[in-house]
Every structure is written in C-alpha cells, then in structure tokens.
Amino acid sequence: MKLDIQSLHERFGNMFEIELLKELFEYGNYMEVEEGFTLMRPGGYIRTVPILLSGSVKILRADSEGREALLYYLGGMDSCAMSLSCCLDRRQSEITAIANEKTKLIAVPVDKIEEWITKYSTWRQFVFMTYQKRFEDLLGVIDQIAFQKLDDRLLGLLNRKSKQCGCSVFNITHEELGNELATSREVVSRLLKQLERIGKVRLSRNKIELLDTAKL
Amino acid sequence: MKLDIQSLHERFGNMFEIELLKELFEYGNYMEVEEGFTLMRPGGYIRTVPILLSGSVKILRADSEGREALLYYLGGMDSCAMSLSCCLDRRQSEITAIANEKTKLIAVPVDKIEEWITKYSTWRQFVFMTYQKRFEDLLGVIDQIAFQKLDDRLLGLLNRKSKQCGCSVFNITHEELGNELATSREVVSRLLKQLERIGKVRLSRNKIELLDTAKL
DNA sequence: TTGGCTTTGTGACAAATATCACTTTATAGC
DNA sequence: GCTATAAAGTGATATTTGTCACAAAGCCAA
Incomplete structure (x- = not known):
C-alpha cells in the first residue's frame, strides 16, 4: 500500500x-x-x-x-x-x-x-x-x-490504556503489565485480584475489563 | 549590583x-x-x-x-x-x-x-x-x-552533588536529602550509617563527606 | 552553664513489594 | 476429547521501605 x-x-x-x-x-x-x-x-x-x-x-x-x-x-x-x-x-x-x-x-x-x-x-x-x-x-x-503505590499506578495504567484505545477491555497479560510497571507478574496478578474484589475490574484469561470508568 | x-x-x-x-x-x-x-x-x-x-x-x-x-x-x-x-x-x-x-x-x-x-x-x-x-x-x-534501590539512589545523589559543586563535602541535613529522594529522614539516616560503615562516607552534623570519589 | 532548638540515632513495628516454588485454569491445535 | 503450553492464582517467606516514638548529641544564645 x-x-x-x-x-x-x-x-x-x-x-x-x-x-x-x-x-x-x-x-x-x-x-x-x-x-x-x-x-x-x-x-x-x-x-x-x-x-x-x-x-x-x-x-x-x-x-x-x-x-x-x-x-x-x-x-x-x-x-x-x-x-x-x-x-x-x-x-x-x-x-x-x-x-x-x-x-x-x-x-x-x-x-x-x-x-x-x-x-x-x-x-x-x-x-x-x-x-x-x-x-x-x-x-x-x-x-x-x-509518589504513588503500585495499586494506584496499576489502575492509572489501565485508565491510560482505556483512554488510549477508547475502550475498556484490553487483551493483555499480567506479565506485560508487570513489564510496563517495572515489577513482577505475581505482584500484578495479586493487585488485579484485589481490584477485582473491590469491583474495579473484571478478569479473564488474556483480558481485563475496566469497570467504573466513570471515575476517570 | x-x-x-x-x-x-x-x-x-x-x-x-x-x-x-x-x-x-x-x-x-x-x-x-x-x-x-x-x-x-x-x-x-x-x-x-x-x-x-x-x-x-x-x-x-x-x-x-x-x-x-x-x-x-x-x-x-x-x-x-x-x-x-x-x-x-x-x-x-x-x-x-x-x-x-x-x-x-x-x-x-x-x-x-x-x-x-x-x-x-x-x-x-x-x-x-x-x-x-x-x-x-x-x-x-x-x-x-x-530501577534502583534507595541506597544506590542516595549514593547517586551524593555523587551528583559532588559533581555539581566540584567538592566532596556537603552541608546538608538528612531531612533535605530525604526530600530530594522522596523518602523520610529516618530512612536516609539509616542508609547513611550503612554507607559510613562500609566506608563510603563520613558523617557529622550538617555535613556529609563523600569518600571513595574514585568510583564515580 | 543552662536551656532550648535542630539534627541525628535507633528500636520496634507495620506495610509494601519481591521472589520462589509450586498448582490450577484456560485455550489452541491436534 | 486430549494434551501441550501459556497464563493466572497462591502460599510462604525475604527484603525493602515507611512510620512512630523517643533518646542522644551538637550548637547557639542568653
């Protein structure tokens, strides 16, 4: 082309x-x-x-x-x-x-x-x-x-991604998120679980859905 | 003037x-x-x-x-x-x-x-x-x-200061260093003590002497 | 020299993050 | 439906950093 x-x-x-x-x-x-x-x-x-x-x-x-x-x-x-x-x-x-x-x-x-x-x-x-x-x-x-703790940074990253692509569902692995935040996969997994428990995201394999986008 | x-x-x-x-x-x-x-x-x-x-x-x-x-x-x-x-x-x-x-x-x-x-x-x-x-x-x-841990950052900061002023003795409080590194005074005090123990600095009130400047 | 202030030292914890060693789950390809 | 593989979950534990509370030391000024 x-x-x-x-x-x-x-x-x-x-x-x-x-x-x-x-x-x-x-x-x-x-x-x-x-x-x-x-x-x-x-x-x-x-x-x-x-x-x-x-x-x-x-x-x-x-x-x-x-x-x-x-x-x-x-x-x-x-x-x-x-x-x-x-x-x-x-x-x-x-x-x-x-x-x-x-x-x-x-x-x-x-x-x-x-x-x-x-x-x-x-x-x-x-x-x-x-x-x-x-x-x-x-x-x-x-x-x-x-100045921020990892959980906030993670949430912030997801929000940025959401703005970036104009949608609230991402196909991304915890591993990759870990890289972008300069931390390990396990830590991201745990934090995401926390975020899921308090209703900020919904998790499935290779996919993260950001709820609560109103609070941007 | x-x-x-x-x-x-x-x-x-x-x-x-x-x-x-x-x-x-x-x-x-x-x-x-x-x-x-x-x-x-x-x-x-x-x-x-x-x-x-x-x-x-x-x-x-x-x-x-x-x-x-x-x-x-x-x-x-x-x-x-x-x-x-x-x-x-x-x-x-x-x-x-x-x-x-x-x-x-x-x-x-x-x-x-x-x-x-x-x-x-x-x-x-x-x-x-x-x-x-x-x-x-x-x-x-x-x-x-x-990517770096606080002790390295502290040492790095001292080195930068040294370059900046062209000398290896600073009049600065732990409190101020804490600010510049976005951490607390106590943490800086402790890390400085460590650095003193391994011979990287010499401490006195309101003053820090950077030894070992060869390793810049 | 005696207070009064600033600076530093430190113990005892608490919290956050990192690491290791697995297990479990999902899914794509056969 | 199997099975290999990637992805995610999780307990146990270590390390790093933060916080609180208070003691000690240095210094200035009256």
Whole structure:
C-alpha cells in the first residue's frame, strides 16, 4: 500500500503548509507495521523520526537487567521526542518502541528534520509541541513512580490504556503489565485480584475489563 | 549590583550573536539571589525563563501531600525546560525551583523567548539544547526511581552533588536529602550509617563527606 | 552553664513489594 | 476429547521501605 498526498493533506492540512506536505511526501518513508512490531531497540542508531498517521506506539525505558518501564504512548499525530533528541544529537537510542496495534507512520530522515526547522515555522511549532508533550508525559511518569503505590499506578495504567484505545477491555497479560510497571507478574496478578474484589475490574484469561470508568 | 554588556559578552559571546546579546541585556532582568531563595513555586504563573550566569538552582517536583523529588540541577549556562514549557503554554508552574547557592541569573520574559526563536538561530539552538538536556535528566530520574534501590539512589545523589559543586563535602541535613529522594529522614539516616560503615562516607552534623570519589 | 532548638540515632513495628516454588485454569491445535 | 503450553492464582517467606516514638548529641544564645 502506498501513501498519497491527498490523504496527507487531509490529515495535516491545517497544521502544515502545502510545501511542507510535499516535502513530507517526498522525503518521508511511509510504513505500515503490525501490532508487536519493534520500531526501535536500545543501542540502535536512529536516523529517522516517526510521525504517526494512525495506530499507536508504546515507548519503554529499559535498564541493564532487562526490566522495563512504560514512558508514554504515541498516538494521533504524535511524534517521539526521544527520537528527536537522539537524532539531533546523533546519539544511540535509549528506549524501546513497539507498535501497540496496526500502525501507519511516516519516517522522516534526520537531515530533513533539521532543515525543516529553519525552513518552516509550522514544523518548528510541531517539534516544540512534541518536546513539550513528552516532557509532560515524563513528569507524569515521575509523579507516578515517585509518589504513588503500585495499586494506584496499576489502575492509572489501565485508565491510560482505556483512554488510549477508547475502550475498556484490553487483551493483555499480567506479565506485560508487570513489564510496563517495572515489577513482577505475581505482584500484578495479586493487585488485579484485589481490584477485582473491590469491583474495579473484571478478569479473564488474556483480558481485563475496566469497570467504573466513570471515575476517570 | 548591575550587569554590564561586557560581561554578558564574555559569558555568551561564542554562543549568541551580538544583536541577541544586546536584546538579552535590554529585555532580560538581571537578578542575584541568595542560597535558599525560592525562584518558583507550584501553582505560580511563570512569565520569565531564567538563564543562569553563575551558581546553581535545584528543580524539584512536588506531589499534593508535600512530598518532593529532585528532578535536576541548573548550573553553568543552563536554562530550565520546565519554565520554557510552561511559559510557551502559558501554564502554571508544576515545580519548585530553589537557589542552591548564591546565584546570578537573567530572567527573560516570555514574549521575547518566542520572538527570539524565530529571529535568532543561535537562540533556537539554545532552546532545543535546553529541552534535550532536561529530557535526558528526566530519563535519568526515571531510571533511578524505577530501577534502583534507595541506597544506590542516595549514593547517586551524593555523587551528583559532588559533581555539581566540584567538592566532596556537603552541608546538608538528612531531612533535605530525604526530600530530594522522596523518602523520610529516618530512612536516609539509616542508609547513611550503612554507607559510613562500609566506608563510603563520613558523617557529622550538617555535613556529609563523600569518600571513595574514585568510583564515580 | 543552662536551656532550648535542630539534627541525628535507633528500636520496634507495620506495610509494601519481591521472589520462589509450586498448582490450577484456560485455550489452541491436534 | 486430549494434551501441550501459556497464563493466572497462591502460599510462604525475604527484603525493602515507611512510620512512630523517643533518646542522644551538637550548637547557639542568653
């Protein structure tokens, strides 16, 4: 499948000027990836910055022992400040990026990123906005892990997921949740059971239903 | 005391062009603050972004119950991405900024920040660099609190302080360290005692000496 | 030197989280 | 319907961190 400039225009028309759209179309690399596809691994060099067209991507931080922690989701027309930051510095990736669902995106090469920053004020805006959004996300993560207990963090994560996908039922294992919260599967299982007992979720294999969404 | 453009030039001459320096001089508000001075409180509106000339400032995140966690230090010619972010969005501050020592800085008003971004490419560079630096700092904080245990975090904090001030002796109370690590005074006292027992620090009232600095 | 204040030390617990070693349950594929 | 495998449940126990209550030590100021 190929991208056409018409749909680019529909998506970004009131955000980017037509010249920028043309350049995006010309130099950006259109990709479609399936759920679970790994877009980025720590240590890999980054030469492009992704801009999402549809779907979502989760960005995780990993430590040296293989534990992980969720940083944020990309969705909508988001882009990733980590890649930006790494790109502009020509540094290696320090994060993992995994497609959360079937996702369409444009990969923009580094040199264009920089070129466009001086050339298009709307692009500059976009880059700033990206940094700000991600900055806030990271602050949110810090709030969570510094000040909240695991059960609240777990509930918070489920709520975020719910917002992210617009539904209240997820197909996800306790193992995976454990990863995103940088804890173990058993702990997640136990906490989920607690949450089920007090009526916040309903559990079944590979599936968690978030009740009580009113309290968002 | 007043700032003169000559010293501005000495400090930022190979970073900013002369026109920008003139504007900095004209519109920036020069300040000298003493150790402990609170530059910013959560909830306060931010209309200026600080650029440090000398000294250092620590940036803390606070939760609703008054607990705090250290985010990063500003020093050198640093600026604060939080203020940037808040400023450009006209949002309220979500952090605390406290002078770590006698500190000289220029407070730049919001509208100039934005104006200069389109006007001076060196300023743009500076703003980007600031975002990137702080972004990395936040990632570092996340690594620490997500993956490390308190004793390592404490040691890490002492090491950072050591780098920050260029010396290995600090005048600081356990209480304050507790704040920066978002834990209690007792816990810090105990961990410090442990560290003393294994020869990593030497303790006395209001003072901590970091030994073993070779292992940085 | 004598209080009075701040800082630090510490015992005794409580709570939260991590880890290990299993068992049980669900489900997909034969 | 079986069976292999992934996923989830759970008891026992260890470790880490938090809390409370109070004692001891250092320091300043009258």
